[in-house]
Structure formats: C-alpha cells, structure tokens
Amino acid sequence: MTVKIRFFARFRELLGTDIMSDVVAGTMFTSLITTIAKKNPEGYTAIFNEKGAFHEFVILMKNGKRIDIADAAKTPVADGDEIAVFPPVAGG
C-alpha cells in the first residue's frame, strides 16, 4: 500500500516533500516517519530527539487531522493516507 508524506518549511528543505512510500500493513505513523527521516541525519535530528521521539514542538497530521505525538507510535497508516509533519506554524 502507498502513503504520501508531506513535510513543510524547514523539514521540507531537509527531507523533501510529497514522498510516496510503499509500506506494509500495520506500519505505524512514528515508524514510517523515522524511516523516511533517517535518510538525512540533519532532517532526522530536526524532527526527533536523542531518544528517537518526536520533538515536543513537531506537529503531526493524518489526512488533515492532527495526531497527538503520544498517539503516533500506535497510529497505523493505511493505503492512500496523507501524512504531514511540520514545525510550529508562523502565519499571519
């Protein structure tokens, strides 16, 4: 199954965006983003802390709905999902 991963702002600069990823059933949000982010060490450390957990400021979305960081490790992704990971917003 295929999932689309979108990074924004600094995360996009480091890791790219609109990444189509083939994943196996049962893959969890956190493990998917960990795998993608590890392709660029600077991108990884921008998103994850030294314990491998999301930095507290990182914002996660699945299909336009926010996912609590505490829930991401047990949130599965499904075929066609759009996953978004971004830093704090600064519009206005």
Added chain:
Amino acid sequence: MISIQTNDVDIGALIIAAKKHGTGAVVVFDGVVRDDNITEMELEAYEDVATQELEKIARDATEQFRLLHVDIIHRIGRLAVGENILIIVVSAGHRPEAYAGSRYIIEKIKKGVPIWKKELTKDGGRWVPGEHGHGKGHR
C-alpha cells in the same frame, strides 16, 4: 472570500463588499512584510488544510461575534517589504463585535493554521519561529 493565494487583493473593493445590510462597522487588518533587514519574505502553506482551517475560523467568528461578513486572504510565495501578507475584513452591526471578531481571527491564525514564513536576507534565510502547543492535537 477565504483564500490562500499569491496575488494581492483590492482592499477597497473588499470593504465595499463587506457593507452588508445592517453594517455599522468594518474593521480591516492588514499584516505587511516588515523591514527587519530582510530582502524578501517567502511564505508557504499546507494549502488544503490551511484553507479548511481558515473557513472554520471564519464560521466560528461569525457565530461568536455576530459578524455580517468575513474575508480572510493569506498570501503565499515571495513578498517584498511593505507588501500585504494577510488581509482580514470583517463587518458587524457595531464596533465592539467588529474589533473583537477581527482580533479573534488573527489570533486563531497565528496559533494554528499551517502557514510558515521565511525571512530572506543577504546571507541566506531564517524561518520565523512559530508558536507551538507541545505536539498536542488541539482541534
């Protein structure tokens, strides 16, 4: 009109359109690119989600402050110093509701709508730090 777009808008035309029957006050917020020793500002949005969130903010403000009209236009792309970034036009029967509704909208945008700003300088660029809610889903 709720829009995320590259083009500027005619604020005068928005004011005219905002004067619905019963209007006693129109408040315009115009956020502009400040000259903080930058060359330009680059704005980026998660457009689909940001538009949906702006629409929800407009609905909530309309209900809460009995607004008669709401426009929110947030620009993206590269903007020069002095250009408009965000235009909010609200109308209401009386000024307290118009001012409060406008303030509600800008604060909600600052807090949660997925839009980012990068200040471009002669030496490169820097992302404007945003507010954050410690990774909590707050919708």
